[in-house]
Amino acid sequence: MEPSWKVVLLILLSVPCWASDWKSDKNFLSAAGPLTQGLLHDLSHLLRNQSSQFVAGNQDVYTCHQPLPSFLPEYFWSLHTSKVTYYKVYLSWAQLLPAGSSGSPDGQTLRCYRRLLEALRTARLQPMVILHHQAAPTSALQSAEVFADLFADYATFAFHSFGDLVGIWFTFSDLEEAIMGLPNKESRASRLQTLTNAHRKVYEIYRAKYASQGGKLSVVLPAPDLLELLLEPATSALAKGSVDFLSLDLSYECQSEASLPEKLSKLQGPLLLALPRKGRGPFCGWRKEQGHELPFPPLSPEHLCAPCPCRSSQWHPVFIFTLKLQDCPSTKTNPAGLLLSLFEAINEDQVLVIGLDVSAFLSCSGYKESMSCSLTDGLALQSDKQQDHDMAGGPLSPDSAYQRVWEAFANQSSAERDIFLRDDFPNGFLWGVSTGAFNVEGGWAEGGRGASIWDQYGQNATRGQATAAVASDSYHKSASDVALLRGLRAQVYKFSISWSRIFPTGLRSSLNLQGVAYYNRLIDSLLDSHIKPMVTLFHWDLPQALQELGGWQNETVVDAFLDYAAFCFSTFGDRVKLWVTFHEPWVVSYAGYGTGQHAPGISDPGVASFKVAHLILKAHARAWHHYSSHHRLQQQGQVGIVLNSDWAEPWSPEQPADLAASERVLHFMLGWFAHPIFVDGDYPPVMKARIQQLNRQCPSTVAQLPEFTEAEKQLLKGSADFLGLSHYTSRLIRQAQQDSCVPSYDNIGGFSQHVDPAWPQTSSPWIRVVPWGIRRLLRFVSLEYTRGKVPIYLAGNGMPIGEGDNVFDDSSRVTYFNKYINEVLKAVKFDSVDVRSYIARSLIDGFEGPSGYSQRFGLHHVNFNDSSKPRTPRKSVYFFTSIIEKNGFLTKVVKRLPPSKIADFPSKIKNFNFPSEVPSRAKVVWEKFSNQPKFERDLFYHGTFRDDFLWGVSSSAYQIEGAWDADGKGPSIWDNYTHTPGNEVKDNATADIACDSYNNLEADLNMLRALKVKAYRFSLSWPRIFPDGTNSFINSAGVQYYNRLIDGLVASSIFPMVTLFHWDLPQALQDIGGWDNPSLIELFNSYADFCFQTFGDRVKFWMTFNEPAYLAWFGYGYGSFPPNVKDEGWGPYRIAHAVIKAHARVYHTYNEKYRQQQQGIISLSLNTHWAEPKSPGTPRDVEAADRMLQFNLGWFAHPIFRNGDYPDVMKWKVGNRSELQHLATSRLPSFTEEEKQYIRGTADVFCLNIYSARLVQHRTPALNPPAYDKDHEVTEEEDTDWVATAMNRAAPWGIRRQLNWIKEEYGDIPIYVTENGVGLTSAALQDTDRVFYYKTYINEALKAYRLDGIDVRGYSAWSLMDNFEWLFGYTVKFGLYHVDFEDVNRPRTARASASYYTEVITNNGMPMPKEDEFLYGEFPKGFIWSAASAAYQIEGAWRADGKGLSIWDTYSHTPLRIGNDDTGDVACDSYHKIAEDVAALQNLGVSHYRFSISWTRVLPDGTTKYINEPGLNYYTRLTDALLAANIQPQVTLYHWDLPQALQDIGGWENETIVQRFREYANVLFQRLGDKVKFWITLNEPFVIAYQGYGTGVSAPGISFRPGTAPYTAGHNLIKAHAEAWHLYNDVYRASQGGVISITISSDWAEPRNPSNQEDVEAARRYVQFMGGWFAHPIFKNGDYPDVMKTRIRERSLAAGLSKSRLPEFTEDEKRRIRGTYDYFGFNHYTTVLAYNLNYPSVISSFDADRGVASIADRSWPVSGSFWLKMTPFGFRKILNWLKEEYNNPPIYVTENGVSQRREVDLNDTVRIYYLRTYINEALKAVQDNVDLRGYTVWTLMDNFEWATGFAERFGLHYVNYTDPSLPRIPKASAKFYASIVRCNGFPDPRAGPHPCLQQQEDAEPTSSPVKEDVPFLGLMLGTTEAQTALYVLFSLMLLGVCGLAFLSYKYCKLSKQGKTQPSQHELSHISSF
Helix, strand or coil: CHHHHHHHHHHHHHCCCHHHHCCCCCCCEEEECCCEHHHHHHHHHHCCCCCCCCCCCCCCECCCCCCCCCCHHHHHHHHHHCCCCEEEEECCHHHHCCCCCCCCCCHHHHHHHHHHHHHHHHCCCEEEEEEECCCCCHHHHCCHHHHHHHHHHHHHHHHHHHCCCCCEEEEECCHHHHHHHCCCCCCHHHHHHHHHHHHHHHHHHHHHHHHHHCCEEECEEEHHHHHHHHHCCCCHHHCCCCCCCEEEEEEEECCCCCCHHHHHHHHHHHHHHHCCCCCCCCCCCCCCCCCCCCCCCCCCHHHHHCCCCCCCCCCCEEEEEEEEEECCCHHHHCHHHHHHHHHHHHCCCCCEEEEEECHHHEEEEEECCEEEEEEHHHCCCHHHCCCCCCCCCCCCCCCCHHHHHHHHHCCCCHHHHCCCCCCECCCCCEEEEECCHHHHCCCCCHHHCCCEHHHHHHHHHCHHHCCCCCCCCCCCCHHHHHHHHHHHCCCEEEEECCHHHHCCCCCHHHCCHHHHHHHHHHHHHHHHCCCEEEEEEECCCCEHHHHCCCHHHCCHHHHHHHHHHHHHHHHHCCCCCEEEEEECHHHHHHHHCCCCCCCCCCCCCCCHHHHHHHHHHHHHHHHHHHHHHHCHHHHCCEEEEEEECCEEEECCCCCHHHHHHHHHHHHHHHHHHHHHHHHHCCCCHHHHHHHHHHHHHCCCCCCCCCCCCHHHHHHHCCCCCCEEEECCCEEEEEECCCCCCCCCHHHHHCEEEECCCCCCECCCCCCECCCHHHHHHHHHHHHHHHCCCCCEEEEEECCCEECCCCCCCCHHHHHHHHHHHHHHHHHHHCCCCCEEEEEEECCECCCCHHHCCCEECCCEEECCCCCCCCEEECHHHHHHHHHHHHCECCCCCCCCCCCCCCCCCCCCCCCCCCCCCCCCHHHHHHHHHCCCCHHHHHCCCCEECCCCCEEEEECCHHHHCCCCCHHHCCCEHHHHHHCCCCCCCHHHCCCCCCCCHHHCHHHHHHHHHHHCCCEEEEECCHHHHCCCCCCCCCCHHHHHHHHHHHHHHHHCCCEEEEEEECCCCEHHHHCCCHHHCCHHHHHHHHHHHHHHHHHCCCCCEEEEEECHHHHHHHHHCCCCCCCCCCCCCCHHHHHHHHHHHHHHHHHHHHHHHCHHHHCCEEEEEEECCEEEECCCCCHHHHHHHHHHHHHHHHHHHHHHHHHCCCCHHHHHHHHHHHHHCCCCCCCCCCCCHHHHHHHCCCCCCEEEECCCEEEEEECCCCCCCCCHHHHCCEEEECCCCCECCCCCCECCHHHHHHHHHHHHHHCCCCEEEEECCCCECCCCCCCHHHHHHHHHHHHHHHHHHHCCCCCEEEEEEECCECCCCHHHCCCCECCCEEECCCCCCCCEEECHHHHHHHHHHHHCEECCCHHHCCCCEECCCCCEEEEECCHHHHCCCCCHHHCCCEHHHHHHCCCCCCHHHCCCCCCCCHHHCHHHHHHHHHHHCCCEEEEECCHHHHCCCCCCCCCCHHHHHHHHHHHHHHHHCCCEEEEEEECCCCEHHHHCCCHHHCCCHHHHHHHHHHHHHHHHCCCCCEEEEEECHHHHHHHHHHHCCCCCCCCCCCCCHHHHHHHHHHHHHHHHHHHHHHHHHHHHCCEEEEEEECCEEEECCCCCHHHHHHHHHHHHHHHHHHHHHHHHHCCCCHHHHHHHHHHHHHCCCCCCCCCCCCHHHHHHHCCCCCCEEEECCCEEEEEECCCCCCCCCHHHHHCEEEECCCCCCECCCCCCECCHHHHHHHHHHHHHHCCCCCEEEEECCCCEECCCCCCCHHHHHHHHHHHHHHHHHHHCCCCEEEEEEECCECCCCHHHCCCEECCCEEECCCCCCCCEEECHHHHHHHHHHHHCEECCHHHCCCHHHCCCCCCCCECCCCCCEEEECCEEEEHHHHHHHHHHHHHHHHHHHHHHHHHHHHHHHHHCCCCCCCCCCCCCCCCCC
């Protein structure tokens, strides 16, 4: 054996620098493997897998095939936990490359090996891969040369295919086997040479191409042959020169007398002399060990002391690839001795054994279907050799981790300790922030969430009784939080899942899908923003239901947690790769169950605290093993735990007892959980010994530390992939002065905790700023627990500020972060601690447990007083972002990479080279759009923009930068103007500071990233770059600012769009005349040239001028803008002329000097309002509108985009008016021909700024004085129906028309909307009006792109943030972000519009939500289709046949009550038109008809004193006619028309009406019940009570008791219904067999802002007060909704009343009311947006009690009723709400329809749209399992629509009220509804034409058969004669028209021969409907 060792050392010593990359502590290679058939059989047998396909005892290496054995992940992980770090994998060359060439690999085998390698990596085992094993492909064995080449090709293929997974490679593991595999025709030496050549080739390839991955390559050599291989030059490359380390195949005879260390020691000396030396001694630092005699003469000094060429190493690496033990009984009897002897050899100074094969020492066993492997006797590596000893109170062990850390830092001076390290963190270091669910989510009862222990605890034990019910409202604001993360540039977000939101009771059986959906959205949103989710399963908020079972003191909670964890892993694990089982379990045990300061508030530090920790540890381990066994292989994630710990510094370092106490603190705090998981599966010996000692000393047990079983220890040990660490502060520790038997944390631990008063304080009493403590703690953790094998994730660090501190200037936190992060960096760089992340606490302020909201940990401030809980970045945000960007503290090296290229453009725009016509050809736009119906014009369109659409946001320098005179900036004309007394700027405001963007660059970049914009359009300040406007002095500070801005944009993947001039001319240039001075053209060009040269490498989108029309008109014409030149007739034209030439000059400079290299584009931004003819049918108005556009937009666009000259209409108008003004020449300057050519085509794209529209008419203004605006010869106005804003009214459809006009006028040019937005006077963050503005305007741009084919390429919102808005100062706000101009920090806070705009960007437009897609299908068989009406609305005959007066008779005859003074006296005269009504119903094909009975027609005075038989006979005849037509009657007893006689005694406020209604119902049941089987007691009691007795807008018109009358009336309505139901149920049901219920109406309510908890609650309250008011008592519990009772009671008491204004039901009444239904009759029309509105308590009304205001989304189509917006989605939602709220009762929709005003066209497309979409949503509800039984359309025919009279028409049949016969004429909607009825839904067109869709014969109008004469041309003719005469007249007219057309054609053809017209582009008419 000795020769082998000699050669080994000879090789080792011959290559002295091998070990330079190896560190014995961190990278020791403990290797196992490979997989063999026998091993797999044994493993399968261990896990009782009876279907094993593997052969016992077979040592053949496993050849990979799929699927991999299912038990491999668990086996690999058991190896990892036993400290195995590497695993050998033999690739099969022949199987991977069957043909021998990498050109045709076997894909299945490739995938199989990748899966195997991934499984190893997932288990934290590093693969070491052997390339050659067994036979090579046949093609490789042809010759030596072929073998080497093919082997190199195969190796290259392997490196490429697996190199990302493999760090260590071996070419050959068995040279002898490889030699035997080569052709025998060659000698052995030749074959060995072939292998050597092959190895060398592979090594060279690896070094050249793949070594950058950090891997290494070697070859395994047999020890006996080493000397031979070394001495033979041809093969020496196998041992040196072509290997990164030496790998040996060794055998060791255990019976040999010499131990392995002795043999190594004896062999070193002689081998040194045998090596040739060249100049330097290779054995740097080699020394004589004490106690060892060298068996050879010592080396000379030059040999021993020569400088080592290695970096710092004295070692020579060798890896023992195979260790074959021969004759070694000690492996069974004394395995530890043998292994220790190997460790002794490993630690010899001259030979670094970097690893060895530990397979011989591994043993595996099975336990409860799980596997556990360990090195013999639990001995893994040398670091585990130290023996446990009693540390209960004695001195520190000199080898303890704490002692080593203490000694390392004890002698540091404060200057040495606090030295700042300028360096960066390793690549891949993760930066993030954290939150906890109960801290920030809120939504405590939202979406089915169950209560947690903090919900209950927080109500009693927190500061100020604060609760986490809403907290930061992150449940509703996840999008906002992710936006903050984007702005911050966070790479990881650590958040926790609320257990009770997923499992409300804590158990899987209570799964809450809404909670799952919330976390899915959050995770998906994070990944979409490239942010890694780090998910904590438990962050202190145990479900209350589990706490009631004992919480963490009940063993069953471990099972519950495992089930919860398993669900989370399986549900979210495909996207979540970093899991934390428990966050700071010490806090749970200590504060939750020890001191009781946290939930659940249990104070039992001696027992409960330890028991809780025990169960948490077991829960953690089981969850970790579950993940390893079931998910790790597929999901490739990591599972760890986050532990918290202070650093413990001894009070008196010279006192051993204090040192020992300090270490004990760490073991009690950190080791309590870390030691079982990361060391040996058990509690720290120090902890156990201390507790045992205390219990012995005290008369009774003070603390009970549970014990783990051996199996539990095995389960715990190694059960974490990383150690998460939270650290905030440090403590000074003293040994307890005397032991106390009172159980407390400190007493049990035997220490006391203190702080140094010199340590800086924070707002938290428990956090002092002690930065150096974190470094010491990290080093301790590394030495004690992770030992370089397990990474550390720093998962919590931060400090709070107090409520009284500066809200936004948290400089103290910046200092804290700066110092703490730097100490972490020192730990990484100086102490080699493997820290992988830094996660700051916290993203936002939140609920902080017992301290409520008084301590603010957030990098973002949350305003908890604002219901929207707005987040505003603090200074610490921008500091932390800078750290993230630099990855530490080195000055960031800017990599000036250009932004991603925008879309390709044609090399030259195809301009029209002829002038515009007058009026222009673009008049086709008005022809196409101006006659659109409002419904079609405004109908919302769903779709997306092109994939590369450039979403941006805009600003300008003067409006935001501030720093008006900072760093050498020169004054601009706006600086001069705003500092001039008497200027017209509101409030004398200036932009001296503005948004202070010059000093807040990071804040601006933060906003842009948060918005997700792809582009930022900003302007350069000319005087900031050239202070005097010339290049004589360049202001480097200004240039640097813009460089930083541009670099920051590019680094954030945001495209810079740069405007060169946005109105802020240097004052120095204005002093020489400004734009009136011709020299400005060249000066502007010089400035632009500098900008192109300086910034053009990164800026690819340039705009020369912004809105030059405003510059010219306001600056030099009207004179309202600086330079305030008032020259209205000449100035604007003169300045525009110069600007156009300056633009062209700059364009050509870019084109000629920079375009080829920089590849950018250049244009200018032009502005206009859309011009809509006030009378589109009047040609002169159309011409006026076109003229306005030409004067505004064409002024600049026509020269640039058409022919180089002004529009003809401008030249004509200005020229003519100049001549009329007796001027010698036109006031409009002229371009020379050369100038025209120079100007034409000087823009690459069209940039448009647009905000509003104008209605335009022609006018002839006065000639003098001359003025630009008069030259237009138009008047402009805004329609008062358009929505008002601070500056212009919104007319969104104008942008679509403007884009079409540009295309028609200038060709199909790419268009960018560079400004569009809305100014509001309100600074509110809830800027709903702005949201609606963007929603409608962007949608119109989308229509232009998708429907009209306009080449819209980008859209930029104006503006990024509030700013200086020119003459309006700061009074008008345009910003997506609010800026607080009163705060010196200028904090920016996102508005609701910012979130909306981000959503639009994310969706790239407005795609159709999946839930809104149309659903084809049928309703259930037997579904009822019906139509509805009401007695007063259709019957008329108001005094006929003995009918009494109703309240609506009285009301409609009262002045000013009904629109147009209409009445229902005649209405539709249905009392006399039964046949016509039935015919109309037959037209529809309905099976049912819902109508109401007039109470006063049956009982004229409302009582049974007199029954009016003629009236009753009418209803008998009606029902008979219906039944004869096979139409079932659905009869409503009461539809609002109360007998006036009953109203005269109080109406529904008088309780006697309950009995009167019962008597009335009895008459109808008795007389009609044999015919009627469907009864409705009351229609819409909400309207009766609220409108009749509250607001007074309905009969009886009572409005003076709004706080009591509605509730009294409602109370009696409910009781009346119940009595009628019981009457029918008790007396008539058995004989008549009908059903009876009530019809309740309700809108659906959406929250105005879904991310605002108050709005969410307001929406819920809206529905409960409207629908629940009556449904809750009847369909639920006999009583009003709790929210109604609570709010009305509280407001009543607050107003000084003694009881609630809401009446109360007795218990008997509740029982009688509850369940009085057979079905749910439901009327629904629309949806509202609801938000909270607090009324003063003195206001007593239903509205004040409800506390809700409502609005409508402007994108919702309108109807003829102000209250009714078309919102089909709400129908499905409220039907589902009824299902959930009332246990899915049978539902009949008893009304649904839409109105129109001024409806004369029978083609009622609006109503068809409504019915199609609403009924389709009902079909979706059926698919949602809503028990919907029928649908009733409102209404059969137009009728008297209550307070609006006959103005609003809801009917499917048109009623002509001017025709005495009142015919019912079917509208198109009648036919449409009939088709739905026939089809019972919506047949799928993909199945082909359905028979039910075949057109029915058109129904004839229904009218009375009365002969009528018709006036015709002065004659009275019968209808037939008149019809014939009309046909004859029409024929004659047609003949005349055709003749005239023919003559005109012939004339035009002759007169235009030879003339050629310009080509006309046809614009296809595509409707948006």
